[in-house]
Amino acid sequence: MRCRCYPRGVGERATDVGGVLSALRGLGLRMTPQRQAIVSEVMQAQGHISPAAVARRVQSRMPGVNPSTVYRTLAMLEEMGILSHAHLEGGAEYHRAGEGGHVHLTCSRCGAEDDLSLAEAESLELLIRKHRGFRPDLTHFAISGLCAACQ
Ligand SMILES: [Zn+2]
Ligand SMILES: [Zn+2]
Ligand SMILES: [Zn+2]
Numbered sequence: 189m190r191c192r193c194y195p196r197g198v199g200e201r202a203t204d205v206g207g208v209l210s211a212l213r214g215l216g217l218r219m220t221p222q223r224q225a226i227v228s229e230v231m232q233a234q235g236h237i238s239p240a241a242v243a244r245r246v247q248s249r250m251p252g253v254n255p256s257t258v259y260r261t262l263a264m265l266e267e268m269g270i271l272s273h274a275h276l277e278g279g280a281e282y283h284r285a286g287e288g289g290h291v292h293l294t295c296s297r298c299g300a301e302d303d304l305s306l307a308e309a310e311s312l313e314l315l316i317r318k319h320r321g322f323r324p325d326l327t328h329f330a331i332s333g334l335c336a337a338c339q
Contacts (some may be wrong), residue, residue: 202270203284211268222246222253226261236274236281236288257296275329276301292330297338301330 202211205228212227213219230237233326243258262282265271270311271282279296309326316324 202268203286208265208270213272222250222257223261225250225253227265228256228273230265230282231284236276237285238279238281239273242282274327277330277332288327291326292332293335294332295335295338296332297334298333300337302335 202208208227209219209224212223214294217223226245227247229242233242238254239259239262242262243253243255243282246253246258247255248288256265266273267280269285272278272288273282273323275290276292277296277299287307291306291309293302293304306327313324313326314333316322
């Protein structure tokens with residue numbers, strides 16, 4: 189469920205560390221060094237990143253940061269539309285909003301990850317719609333299976 193405490197649209201405008209920090213300040217949120225470190229790690233991560241990995245990176249810069257502070261801040265950034273999540277083999281991970289529009293393929297044997305663009309997945313989406321009238325969101329959960337090397 190989306191939280192309505194934060195104005196929508198912040199995520200589209202705040203696409204880098206500086207933009208996110210000024211959006212948060214604009215909402216009157218206190219910018220602690222911990223929050224700044226969390227924003228900086230998640231906005232500079234390559235691709236998607238798990239909440240646990242963000243917590244580890246923040247803790248290596250700032251020992252003593254409570255993981256629950258990291259998880260709460262990430263949840264707040266998602267409610268603001270700055271991040272979105274997808275469920276992968278090892279649990280939910282965050283993308284920067286606008287970068288999550290692809291279908292994840294995860295190998296359940298070796299853990300390899302690949303992805304399909306929405307264009308590449310379109311025929312699968314159309315097949316499901318045709319047979320069930322159901323409109324799938326193929327970006328939300330990964331498709332689990334065996335990679336070419338593991339087959
Ligand atoms: Zn992804
Ligand atoms: Zn979900
Ligand atoms: Zn594999």
